[in-house]
Amino acid sequence: MTHRHNAMQRGLLPVSIALALAPAFAGAQEAATAPAEQATTLDRIEVTGSRIRQSDIETAQPVIQVTREQIQQQGFTSVADILQNLTSAGSPAISRSQALASGEDVGGYYIDIRNLGAQRTLVLVNGKRLGISTSGLQDLSQIPVSAIERIEVLKDGGSALYGSDAIAGVVNVITRSNFDGVEANVYLGQYSQGDGEKQSFDVTMGNVGERSSLTVSFEYAKDEPVLASDRPFSSYGNVGADYSDDYPFSGWSPVSQNGSAFLPCGPGGANTWCTLTPGADPNNLANYTPLVPSQYANSNEQMFVQTGVERQSIFVNGTFDITDNIRFKSDLQYNKRTTGQQIAGYPYQSGSFGTPLSGDSYFSPTPGTDVAFRRRLWEMPRVTESKLETFRVAAGFEGSFQIGENYWDWDVGANINRNESVKNARGDASLLATGQALGASWFNPATGRVECGSAASPISYGTNVGNGECVPWNPLAPYGDAQAGSLTGNPDLIAYLFPQYTDTGRTNSKTYSANLSGTLFDMPAGGLGLAVGVEHRSEDGRFVPDAFAQAGLSTGLPATTTQGAYSLDEFYAELEIPVLADLPFAKELSFNIASRYSDYSNFGDTTNSKFSLRWRPMEGMLFRGTYAEGFRAPSISDLFGGVGGSFESYTDPCGTGANNSVNGNAACTSAGVPLGYVQLGQGLVPCTAYPCQTPDQFLSGSNPNLTPETAKTKTAGLVWSPQWVEGLDIELDWYNYELTNAIIQDSPDTILRDCYVLGDASRCASITRAADGHITGMFFGLANLGALETEGWDLGVNYKLPETSFGKFTINWDNSYTSKYDTLAQNEAGEDIMVGQVGTGGVFRLRSNLGLNWTKGVFGANYTARYYSGIYESCVPNRPCSDPDRIANGVPDAINRLGSNTFHDVQVYAKLPWNATVALGSNNVGNHVGPTLFTQPSSNFPYYGGFDIGRTIYMKYQQRF
Numbered sequence: 001m002t003h004r005h006n007a008m009q010r011g012l013l014p015v016s017i018a019l020a021l022a023p024a025f026a027g028a029q030e031a032a033t034a035p036a037e038q039a040t041t042l043d044r045i046e047v048t049g050s051r052i053r054q055s056d057i058e059t060a061q062p063v064i065q066v067t068r069e070q071i072q073q074q075g076f077t078s079v080a081d082i083l084q085n086l087t088s089a090g091s092p093a094i095s096r097s098q099a100l101a102s103g104e105d106v107g108g109y110y111i112d113i114r115n116l117g118a119q120r121t122l123v124l125v126n127g128k129r130l131g132i133s134t135s136g137l138q139d140l141s142q143i144p145v146s147a148i149e150r151i152e153v154l155k156d157g158g159s160a161l162y163g164s165d166a167i168a169g170v171v172n173v174i175t176r177s178n179f180d181g182v183e184a185n186v187y188l189g190q191y192s193q194g195d196g197e198k199q200s201f202d203v204t205m206g207n208v209g210e211r212s213s214l215t216v217s218f219e220y221a222k223d224e225p226v227l228a229s230d231r232p233f234s235s236y237g238n239v240g241a242d243y244s245d246d247y248p249f250s251g252w253s254p255v256s257q258n259g260s261a262f263l264p265c266g267p268g269g270a271n272t273w274c275t276l277t278p279g280a281d282p283n284n285l286a287n288y289t290p291l292v293p294s295q296y297a298n299s300n301e302q303m304f305v306q307t308g309v310e311r312q313s314i315f316v317n318g319t320f321d322i323t324d325n326i327r328f329k330s331d332l333q334y335n336k337r338t339t340g341q342q343i344a345g346y347p348y349q350s351g352s353f354g355t356p357l358s359g360d361s362y363f364s365p366t367p368g369t370d371v372a373f374r375r376r377l378w379e380m381p382r383v384t385e386s387k388l389e390t391f392r393v394a395a396g397f398e399g400s401f402q403i404g405e406n407y408w409d410w411d412v413g414a415n416i417n418r419n420e421s422v423k424n425a426r427g428d429a430s431l432l433a434t435g436q437a438l439g440a441s442w443f444n445p446a447t448g449r450v451e452c453g454s455a456a457s458p459i460s461y462g463t464n465v466g467n468g469e470c471v472p473w474n475p476l477a478p479y480g481d482a483q484a485g486s487l488t489g490n491p492d493l494i495a496y497l498f499p500q501y502t503d504t505g506r507t508n509s510k511t512y513s514a515n516l517s518g519t520l521f522d523m524p525a526g527g528l529g530l531a532v533g534v535e536h537r538s539e540d541g542r543f544v545p546d547a548f549a550q551a552g553l554s555t556g557l558p559a560t561t562t563q564g565a566y567s568l569d570e571f572y573a574e575l576e577i578p579v580l581a582d583l584p585f586a587k588e589l590s591f592n593i594a595s596r597y598s599d600y601s602n603f604g605d606t607t608n609s610k611f612s613l614r615w616r617p618m619e620g621m622l623f624r625g626t627y628a629e630g631f632r633a634p635s636i637s638d639l640f641g642g643v644g645g646s647f648e649s650y651t652d653p654c655g656t657g658a659n660n661s662v663n664g665n666a667a668c669t670s671a672g673v674p675l676g677y678v679q680l681g682q683g684l685v686p687c688t689a690y691p692c693q694t695p696d697q698f699l700s701g702s703n704p705n706l707t708p709e710t711a712k713t714k715t716a717g718l719v720w721s722p723q724w725v726e727g728l729d730i731e732l733d734w735y736n737y738e739l740t741n742a743i744i745q746d747s748p749d750t751i752l753r754d755c756y757v758l759g760d761a762s763r764c765a766s767i768t769r770a771a772d773g774h775i776t777g778m779f780f781g782l783a784n785l786g787a788l789e790t791e792g793w794d795l796g797v798n799y800k801l802p803e804t805s806f807g808k809f810t811i812n813w814d815n816s817y818t819s820k821y822d823t824l825a826q827n828e829a830g831e832d833i834m835v836g837q838v839g840t841g842g843v844f845r846l847r848s849n850l851g852l853n854w855t856k857g858v859f860g861a862n863y864t865a866r867y868y869s870g871i872y873e874s875c876v877p878n879r880p881c882s883d884p885d886r887i888a889n890g891v892p893d894a895i896n897r898l899g900s901n902t903f904h905d906v907q908v909y910a911k912l913p914w915n916a917t918v919a920l921g922s923n924n925v926g927n928h929v930g931p932t933l934f935t936q937p938s939s940n941f942p943y944y945g946g947f948d949i950g951r952t953i954y955m956k957y958q959q960r961f
Contacts, residue, residue, distance in 0.1 A: 046127070048152040048172040050592065051161055051531035052517045052576050053409050060592055060612035060624040062717055062733045062794065064088075064814075066151040068176075073853065073862045073907060075923045075954050077187055077200045077221050078311075079148070080109030080140040083171065084946065085866065087816035087849055088155050088794060090115030091842025091938040093137070095945030096307045098938065099228070099343050102557060103644070104421060104505050104543045104637075107309070107339030107386035108139035113155060114737060114790055115821060115843050116168035120632055120709075122158065124172040126331060128394045131417030131509045134541035134562050136165065136635030139419075142335045142390045144219035144313035146185065146202035149176045155735065155794065157628035157713035160594040160610035163535070163570055167630040167711045167739065175331065177317045179206030179215040182961035187221075189954025192927060193231075196306060197224040198954065211321040218314055225308035225340055228300040231949055233932055234941035237298055240932040246878035252296035254683035255347035257378030257479035260291045261357070261371045273374070278481045282363045282474055297376045299344035305941055306949060308340040322397075329413075330395040341384040345377035346428055346555045348475070349683065350438075352696065353431055353555075360440035362450045363474035363485050374683060375475040377555075379487040380498050382427030392417045396513075406527060408518030414511065421505035421543075428556035429497045430548065433465045437473035437497060441485075450484050463495040471496040501548055501556065507541035507636075517574075525590070529576030540565035541636045557645035557697065564640025568633075572596040588616035598631075602639065603707055606631055622719040630711035638743055638782055641702030648698045649691040650748040652775060653756045655679035657687055667756045671764070677773040684774070691749070696776045700745060703782040712738045717794075727800035734793050742786030742824075748778055750826065787824035789834065793817045807856030815848045835888075839897075841937035842946055845869040858911040862921075865904050871944070872897045873935050898931045903948050909956075919956040927951040 046053045049061035066082065076082050084092055090112040094101050110118035123130040123138040130138045151173050158166035187200035202219040228234035232241040238251030254260070258275045265288040266272035273291045280287035316332040350356045356370040357363065364371055396413015436452060436459070444451045444458070452470035453459035462469030471493045474485030482489035487497075513535040519527035545559040552558045574594040580586040595609040610628040617623070653661060654668035657678045662668060664675050678686040682695050717733030754763035766779035797813040821843045822834040837843045846869040854861045875881035875894040882897045907921030930947040938945030 048124075048127075048170055049154045049156065049158065049161070050576070051515060051533065051572070051574050051594075052529040060590075060614040061626055062155045062624075062715055062731070062735070064153050064155065064796070066153070068149055071145065071148060071151075072919075072956075072958075074864075075189065075905060075907065075921045075952060075956075077145060077198060077223070078109055078141060079143045079145060079151070079173065080111060082145070083111045083140070083151065083153070085849070086153065087814045087847040088113055088153070088169075089847075090117075091944075092946050093118035095938045096309075097234075097305050097943070097945040097949070098940050099303045099305070099307070099341060100940045101341075102384075103135075103559075104423075104503075104562075105133050105135055105137050105139075106341065106384070106423075107307070107337065107388065108133070108137065109141040110137050111140060111171055113153070113168040113171075114735075115818075116737065116739065116788070116790070119635065120165060120167040120711075120739075122162055122164075122166040122170045124162070124170060125333075125392075126175055126394065127172060128331075128413075128415040129417075129509065129511060129537075131390065131392060131419050131507060132539065132541075132635070133419065133421075133507055134505070134543050134564075134636040134641070136632075136638070139337070139388065139390075141309070141311055141337045141388075142313075142333070142392070143173055144202065144217055144311075144315050144335070145200075145221075146204050146219045147175045147215075147217035147313075147315035147317075149174045155733070156626055156715050157610070157630040157711060157737075159608040159630035159711075160596045160628060161572060161574065163537075163568075163596060163598055164631060164633040164708070167632055167709070167713070168737070175315060175317055176204065176206070176215050176217070177319065178208050178213045179204060180208045181206060184959045184961075186957045187954060189952055190224075191226070191950035192953055193950050195224065195230060196226045196950070196952075198222070198952070213317075213319050215317045216314070217316075220312050222310040223306075223308055225304045225342070226306040226949060228303045228305035228941060231305050231943075233929060233943040234300055234303075234305045237300060238936070238942055239934065240942045242932050243879065249293040249296055249298075251300075252293065252298045253347055253376065254291065254293075254296050254685055255349060255374040255376050256291070256295055256297035257345070257376040258291065258295045258297075259373065259375040259476045259478055261288070261365070261373045261476055263288055263365060263371070266290055276476045276478060276481075278478050279483070282476050282483075282485075283365055283367075285365050288365065297344065297347070297378070299347075299376075300941065302342065302344040302378070302381045303940070304340075304342045310338045312336045323399075325401060326397060326399040328395075328397055330393065333390065333392040335388075335390040337388045337390075339386045341386070343382045343427075345379065345381050347374070347376050347682070348429065348434075348555060349374050349695065350475075351684070353434070355431070355434050355438050357475060358439045358441075360454070361438065361474075362441040362443055362472065363476065365476070371476075373475050376479075377427070377429060377487065377497075378479045380427050380494055382425065384423060384425040387422045387424075389420045390417070391420075403518075406519035406521070408516065410514075410516045412514045415509075415513070416511075417507075417509040419505070419507045421503075423503040423505075425501045425503075425546075425556070426498055428501065428548075428554045430465065430499050431553045431555065433470075433497045433499075434473070436465065436470045437493070438475070439470075441472035461492075463492055465496065469496075473497065499548070501546035501554065503543065503545045503549070505541070505543035507539070509537070509539055511535060511537045523578055525581035525588075526578035528578070529574075531572075531574040533572050535570045535572075536567070537570070538565070538567040539636065543637070543642075545642070558699070559644045560642030562637050562641040562702075564636045566600060566602040566633075566636070566639075568598055568600045570596060570598045585617045586615070587618055588614065588622075590614050598633075600633060603634070606708055620721040620723050623717070624719070625716040626714070628713040630713060632709040632711075632743075634706040634708065634743060638702055638706050639704050643699050643701040645697040645699055647694055647696075648748050648778075649693045650752065651690040651692070652679040653752055654773065655687070657690070662756055665756065667759060667761075667764070671756075671767070671769055672771065673769065673773040680772075680774040694775065698748060698778045698780065700779065701781050706743055706782060707741060707784055709742050709784070710740050725799075726802065729796075729798045731796040732793065734791075736791045737789065739786070739788040741784045742788060743782055743784055744786035746780040746783055746785070748780060751778065751780055753826075785824075787834075789820060789822045790818065791820040793819070807854050810853040812851040812853070813849070815846065817846050818843060839870065839872045841871075841935060842944060844871070859909070861906070861908045863904070863906050865902055868901045868947075870898055870900045871931070871933065871937075873933060876934060898933075901928065901930045901947065903928055915960045917956075917958040921954050921956070923952040923954075924948040925951060 093110040154170040158170040189198040200221040206215040236244040265274035274288035394415040398411035477486035515533035517531035542563040548554040580589040592612040599605040608629040654673040768777040795815040848867040909919035
């Protein structure tokens with residue numbers, strides 16, 4: 001409670017400062033008199049998807065808009081959560097339930113349109129690029145919700161106008177400007193389970209003068225983490241509580257907090273994995289008994305199912321009219337985001353590091369003989385704090401001039417973004433320390449404690465390994481057994497084994513641009529519009545893992561430095577061509593053509609074009625369509641990334657337990673794989689299900705020879721506002737994306753198949769095996785080997801009903817239907833095939849949001865139903881199987897179809913007499929829990945990472961001055 005109180009005080013500090021300044025802003029507001037005749041030539045609308053300013057906001061591209069009013073009617077406190085609620089949004093990239101995710105981007109919030117990947121959705125702020133990480137991701141947590149006026153989402157390829165990364169679409173966050181007065185908001189909420197507290201405080205102040213305006217937003221927000229042990233779907237291993245009886249101890253690790261050693265404690269004195277009876281003498285073999293599954297580690301008990309996050313933001317928007325036709329405009333932004341992760345203590349296996357318990361250790365049960373052991377370091381969960389500071393400035397001049405009767409608009413400016421990240425972690429053991437702590441030790445009667453070394457050659461007792469000090473460790477002492485050498489109740493040993501690790505990163509994005517748009521000349525159907533522009537952009541970045549990670553001297557995943565830079569010059573042109581107007585069946589017919597040339601310093605040039613049409617046969621009806629080319633340039637980490645480690649899941653074709661095993665063929669035999677070999681998993685235990693996770697770290701890395709991804713996008717749609725139903729608007733759009741040359745990670749399964757099944761010896765070079773046959777290491781990198789095609793329909797219905805004596809009602813119904821989502825794969829013969837993914841993971845056949853809004857006088861209410869269609873997974877024993885005879889791609893592939901899920905949100909509010917609004921609401925008011933998903937899509941738990949993890953109850957208060 002104290003911790004939360006302090007956090008609240010920190011969050012209220014900028015709010016308090018802002019409120020102190022409120023009278024000054026209010027006074028300035030009263031003195032300001034913005035003239036009605038202020039030049040409107042600067043205020044024509046530029047809608048996302050076109051650079052040509054115009055008064056008509058209906059474009060040939062499918063663009064949806066989330067207004068500030070709609071944002072306030074939701075119970076979300078971050079931009080990412082708001083956008084993730086769109087039906088066209090795909091699975092969350094690095095969701096908050098992916099506790100095991102690592103690297104530079106962990107802790108950020110990202111948006112993925114159409115399930116094409118977050119790195120293929122471009123994010124803009126007021127039409128300017130948001131800064132990126134070295135992997136090309138744009139963190140939406142940088143943007144304070146209090147500063148947002150509206151969000152425009154282009155659900156179409158936008159590379160012709162915006163360049164790289166706009167394959168899936170463009171998210172353009174438009175911030176508040178020309179704001180007069182002061183507005184303060186408070187949000188407090190939590191899950192009905194009593195955890196995951198959420199709080200947000202913000203103040204926006206603005207002043208509009210005769211020639212200038214200034215808007216300042218301060219925001220503080222914090223979400224507390226949630227433990228996996230406090231949710232039924234994540235509390236029990238990898239099957240959830242629902243299937244714990246059918247799959248006892250599934251997902252639990254034999255590398256447990258009880259510790260185990262390979263000793264002769266089995267039947268008849270056979271060697272097996274044995275654990276020490278708590279409180280017993282570790283030197284007596286009689287005190288060891290065989291380790292049983294109930295003593296395994298359920299690592300979920302120590303993991304976060306939802307990470308915690310804290311944000312502090314300042315956003316400033318200012319304008320100054322130098323003349324009636326020239327304006328200076330600038331945005332300034334500072335954001336600090338801190339995200340906390342926690343996963344279970346490291347599963348230490350002496351065989352992985354060559355650090356057995358020495359036979360000369362005081363704690364050895366077999367004096368003179370080294371002991372292989374396994375021990376989950378339960379006393380020190382692995383905790384990571386990821387901090388990101390963002391500094392952003394966008395400044396420039398814009399203006400207009402007139403040639404004849406036609407207006408031209410121009411702007412020149414610069415956009416500079418710097419991200420600085422620091423990741424502090426603790427919980428992985430230093431291998432320098434473990435090597436000493438597991439070595440020789442003795443009992444020193446002078447000090448009354450066990451110390452490293454021997455009586456003849458003592459080692460100083462102390463926690464500084466760099467000074468040659470040492471604290472002995474008994475890894476066989478179970479968790480909770482505070483005997484000599486145990487991690488439990490031994491702060492000196494914990495300080496010695498677990499140093500703090502620090503990773504640092506920095507990225508700089510600089511853009512200089514100039515744009516010109518206007519009307520070339522008038523045609524019978526209207527003016528011929530033109531937009532042209534040039535842009536120079538440079539990106540440089542660096543991410544430096546801790547020295548221990550770079551040297552491989554800790555139990556953490558090894559990693560090396562990512563560092564690189566590139567620059568590019570671009571030129572674009574866009575034409576808006578009116579063909580027909582005010583004719584029968586041709587109220588309007590126009591075409592839009594755009595093309596962009598990009599010249600990169602690292603791979604060369606590329607040209608991408610777009611063609612759009614807009615046909616309005618009559619008032620209230622619009623037909624539209626587009627064809628677009630798109631591309632995504634390789635990121636800094638794609639090209640210049642360091643080497644990283646991971647524990648991959650795969651199927652070894654040389655193992656007898658694997659499907660389609662080739663155990664005993666020439667390739668397997670020459671690799672030293674014995675006949676009858678069974679693939680080994682965690683704890684070197686034979687696998688019983690496939691794919692099976694390796695007990696050894698595999699390495700992956702970048703590829704400097706990558707080329708851009710390419711895409712083709714097609715859309716066709718109808719916008720209909722029937723004149724006989726006032727207030728009704730209907731939009732129906734079809735889309736098709738074809739992505740080729742996609743940058744993907746080569747996979748262990750593909751490498752193993754190519755090497756051992758297809759006999760490609762060149763693919764065997766990165767595979768290393770132990771004498772028993774199991775794979776101890778493998779390297780897999782990036783390549784332009786991927787392809788994807790997706791197709792579907794979007795349907796939006798908005799209906800403002802006529803006002804009644806019961807109040808005003810508005811209905812919003814948004815739907816995204818995915819008819820195709822195919823990814824490139826290969827069959828067993830190595831032939832390319834496209835595999836359908838609709839219905840698996842986070843690729844839902846249908847996502848639908850139905851909203852109902854009611855207002856009457858000072859009262860209002862909102863209701864939203866968020867629908868996700870069913871999911872299917874491969875069938876497993878002891879679980880229903882709906883389609884046991886299913887055939888996919890010519891092979892049996894039994895699946896179990898799981899039902900749909902709907903989450904219901906409600907909010908009621910009232911406007912108070914003192915210019916305030918208070919709202920009470922609940923997201924997932926029914927406390928719905930989704931199904932157990934063994935495939936763990938976008939999550940490290942048997943649940944979908946995009947589903948609600950409980951009922952959120954919240955209160956919001958807004959005060960205006």
